[in-house]
Amino acid sequence: MNDTVRNLIVKLNEEHSLTIEEYETILMQRDAEAAEFLADLAVKCRKKYYGNKVFVRGLIEISNICKNNCLYCGIRRGNHACDRYRLSEEDILECCDDGWNLGFRTFVLQGGEDAYFSDEVVCSLIRKIKEKYPECAITLSLGERSRESYQRLYNAGAERYLLRHETADEQHYRKLHPAEMSWSNRMKCLRELKEIGYQVGCGFMVESPWQTTRELAKEMKFIEEFQPDMCGIGPFIPHNATEFAKEPAGSVELTCYLLSIIRLIHPTVLLPSTTALGTIDPLGREKGIKSGANVVMPNLSPVRVRNKYELYDNKICTGDESAQCRSCLSRRMESIGYEIVTDRGDRVRE
Ligand code: 5AD
Numbered sequence: 001m002n003d004t005v006r007n008l009i010v011k012l013n014e015e016h017s018l019t020i021e022e023y024e025t026i027l028m029q030r031d032a033e034a035a036e037f038l039a040d041l042a043v044k045c046r047k048k049y050y051g052n053k054v055f056v057r058g059l060i061e062i063s064n065i066c067k068n069n070c071l072y073c074g075i076r077r078g079n080h081a082c083d084r085y086r087l088s089e090e091d092i093l094e095c096c097d098d099g100w101n102l103g104f105r106t107f108v109l110q111g112g113e114d115a116y117f118s119d120e121v122v123c124s125l126i127r128k129i130k131e132k133y134p135e136c137a138i139t140l141s142l143g144e145r146s147r148e149s150y151q152r153l154y155n156a157g158a159e160r161y162l163l164r165h166e167t168a169d170e171q172h173y174r175k176l177h178p179a180e181m182s183w184s185n186r187m188k189c190l191r192e193l194k195e196i197g198y199q200v201g202c203g204f205m206v207e208s209p210w211q212t213t214r215e216l217a218k219e220m221k222f223i224e225e226f227q228p229d230m231c232g233i234g235p236f237i238p239h240n241a242t243e244f245a246k247e248p249a250g251s252v253e254l255t256c257y258l259l260s261i262i263r264l265i266h267p268t269v270l271l272p273s274t275t276a277l278g279t280i281d282p283l284g285r286e287k288g289i290k291s292g293a294n295v296v297m298p299n300l301s302p303v304r305v306r307n308k309y310e311l312y313d314n315k316i317c318t319g320d321e322s323a324q325c326r327s328c329l330s331r332r333m334e335s336i337g338y339e340i341v342t343d344r345g346d347r348v349r350e
C-alpha cells in the first residue's frame, strides 16, 4: 500500500467522504495490505455501533414470475427454461411461523415483478403477518411500483423496502437491461420510498458486465449521497440461460473491499454479507462480515421452491439441508467471533 492510498483511507475513515477520483484511486491501487487496513477500520467502525452482533433476515422468495427481462437475471421472463412458481398466502404465513420459531424477527418478502401480487394481495398479507407477529419488521423486495402502491403497502405495515439500483450509471444500466426498463424510474422509486418513510435499501452487483473502476467509484459516491438505510452488494454470477452465461463471476476480494469502503462512508448502514458471496467462496459470507458487513439473510422459502429462485448459477442453500440455515449461520458467525441475535435489527441512529 502506498502513502497516497493510506492517506485516502485515513481520510475516508475520518470524513466519510472522498471525491470520485479519490475513490477511483483507492480502487485502482488496491492490494492485500490496503484491503487489510481498510477492513480493520471498517470492523472497528461497525463494532462501535453494533458490537459483535450480526442481524438475520428471513428471506421468503414469494414468486419467481417476473414481467421484466433484465439481461443478467435467471428469472427473466425470456428464460423459458425457468420452472415458475408462486407461493400462496398460506405458504408464506407458514414460512413466517417457522421463521418466528427459529428466532427471525424480520421477514423479507422478495419476488419477481409478478402482477398477481397486487396491492390488495400484498396489503392483506402484510396485515396478517403483522397481526400474528406484531413485533416483527416486514421488508418488501418486489421491484418497481407506483408511489401510490408503495404508500398503500407502507400504510398496511411494511417498514422497509429493498430495491437495488444495480448501477449508478445510466449508460451502464442501459447495457444491462432491455430498452423498456429505465434507470431514472428506478431512481425515482428509491426517492419515493424514502419520502414515504421506508427504511430503504439500494445496491448493485460487483463486476457485472461492462462495469469499470470508474463506475464503482460512482457507486461509492451514490451511496455517500443517497445515504440508504441498507445496501446490498454481491458479486455478479453468470446464469447459464442468459446472454452473460460466459462472463466471469465477480471477485470476492473486490466485494469485500467495497463492503469496507461502504462501512466507512456510512458507519451505521445495514450491510448484508450476501448469499452470492457464499456461492463463489464457501467462506464468502464470513469474509464479508470480517470486512464490515453486519447482516445475513438466510433462506426461509419452502424447500420445494428453493432451487427455483435461481437468479444465478449454483446458488447455495437450495437443498434439504437448508432447513438448518439459521443454525448453520450461527455456527459460522460464532467461529469468527460474532453472534447472530434474535432482533428486528433496526439501523442504529447516530
Ligand atoms: N448475479 C448476481 N446477482 C444477481 N442479481 C440478479 N441476477 C444476478 C446475477 N446473475 C441480483 C440483482 C437483484 C438481486 C435480487 O439479485 O442485483 O437486484
Ligand code: FES
Pocket (backbone or CB within 6 Å): 298, 299, 316, 317, 321, 322, 324, 325, 326, 328, 329
Ligand atoms: Fe444455509 Fe448454511 S446458511 S446451509
